[in-house]
């Protein structure tokens with residue numbers, strides 16, 4: 222009898238878990254006024270003006286790796302580098318934007334996901350997404366340094382400062398963190414402002430998506446007027462023949478989409494982008510978690526059953542056990 | 544009145560002192576970690592945010608500490624009172640294992656001085672699996688302390704309090720079954736959000752919690768079998784084999800269910816080809832599966848179940864199987880992307896060794912001074 226009770230409780234629990242469909246949480250939707258950036262790898266000349274502007278805005282030192290002292294030579298994101306330009310190189314690396322024997326640039330910084338993994342996994346809500354502009358910010362006063370956000374970010378963006386006994390997480394906050402607040406003040410991000418070619422453009426996600434789609438539809442060699450700065454009110458424009466774009470806007474759909482979009486002439490897996498599906502892992506994780514812990518109902522029922530069973534069994538034993 | 548006795552042997556022996564040296568080395572490196580920062584003692588990096596400390600001390604360590612959990616289910620839920628003599632040592636090992644997990648979490652926590660934020664409702668993120676793990680492990684450590692309290696009360700002869708505690712103990716025993724089910728399954732769920740970084744053979748998404756809790760169970764049983772057989776060898780006490788062989792049967796069933804889901808998922812999701820890719824992932828999967836299959840096959844025969852040597856080997860195999868399953872998923876085949884690699888540093892290894900040494904020292908002390916082990920007479 223009692224054993225059956227326990228089994229029943231466990232089976233109904235398992236059934237609830239398997240029928241997760243009813244409670245499934247879909248991908249989140251973009252914020253109503255989501256702002257972001259469009260990075261066009263074919264326009265990037267690898268000058269790293271954006272890297273040094275980013276350091277200036279965030280008050281971070283240059284990182285010197287190897288014997289390259291002329292400018293910041295950080296190779297990857299770190300607690301001192303929130304934005305980095307990486308190089309794709311193949312064979313002789315002779316021609317830009319060619320897969321074989323070619324080279325290309327790729328920007329790495331927080332993608333400001335529509336459905337951010339970092340936010341979903343942080344136990345203490347130290348990462349937050351602005352309800353209006355969709356910017357993902359970090360709040361050290363809440364953070365316990367568990368670094369789950371680093372494991373939950375598909376792009377390895379959050380970086381913990383391991384060399385500091387009182388370290389914190391560092392990531393791009395789209396120049397809108399407390400004390401900087403460029404976006405709230407009507408300015409654009411530092412990197413987009415500094416970019417001489419318009420490879421990094423600032424704007425609303427909607428406007429940037431439209432711009433990216435326009436570029437997708439260009440025939441290779443067709444003259445196009447490329448904006449610099451803010452896509453909706455560029456500070457200047459220049460004309461240039463269009464390259465042969467990959468028909469893929471990174472961030473339109475990947476894992477629920479991102480507010481920072483990338484386009485390129487080289488397939489994104491070659492540029493080191495992760496293999497993501499459309500469904501965000503955050504949404505799957507939350508679906509599983511809320512199916513099991515919906516209002517704590519299941520644990521409460523199981524605890525009730527267990528208490529009953531254990532009590533009976535202890536009383537059964539009363540005779541021979543002290 | 545109780546059938547449990549303290550061993551009453553000398554505590555400070557040569558092995559005890561050697562363990563002490565290991566612990567002192569760990570203390571030194573911990574000093575460096577807290578004064579200079581984690582980067583000075585660990586090989587953690589931007590891609591590998593979790594290394595040996597999280598994966599061994601917490602993810603594997605708490606599963607190794609599931610003896611008390613597994614046995615509580617058998618003794619109190621399935622009402623097999625004859626296993627009761629094993630309960631106290633199993634509880635003690637669980638308490639120490641989880642204590643080590645809690646300590647490991649604190650040491651690894653980058654902003655440990657704010658750890659209490661996880662207890663403040665306005666900070667809690669109920670979507671985060673990590674919140675569940677943190678709160679639930681903390682609660683379970685308290686429950687284990689309460690479950691173990693009768694031992695200390697018995698030693699100090701406080702019968703009044705002991706009787707009062709006995710009246711409500713059933714509730715804590717029930718909690719002691721529920722809580723590990725919750726956080727052991729959540730340890731699996733943590734892998735879901737890591738997405739593509741987890742090797743496809745270990746990224747089972749919706750099955751993560753189930754596989755984690757099943758392996759926690761097998762490891763819990765394995766620990767009970769292992770510790771009981773070992774303590775009968777090490778302390779020259781009568782063998783508990785007749786009791787243990789019964790557990791063997793349960794183990795066969797558990798592993799069978801686990802393998803069914805494990806291989807079922809691989810087949811249904813069309814990942815069979817990955818088994819024969821000949822890379823690290825396929826190799827590890829096959830090794831891990833072999834370690835699960837060996838004890839299952841051995842323990843299927845009633846003869847083997849009453850052979851203490853075979854029982855011990857099966858237990859060891861299962862301990863390695865469950866540990867490897869976690870190690871593979873969280874670290875060995877974990878791939879954050881190009882440009883990152885991780886292997887634990889010497890200080891990281893020494894800290895983990897030192898903490899395990901501390902755990903063993905406390906275990907030895909407690910069984911020699913408190914009524915934990917079952918007396919010569921069988922109940």
Ligand code: SF4
Pocket residue numbers: 330331332333334337338339340357373374375376377378379392
């Ligand atoms: S890229 Fe990473 S850090 Fe940035 S919002 Fe997405 S999950 Fe968070």
Ligand code: SF4
Pocket residue numbers: 342343344345346347348363364365366367368369370371379390
């Ligand atoms: S390290 Fe900080 S921000 Fe990241 S998940 Fe942990 S508490 Fe949240």
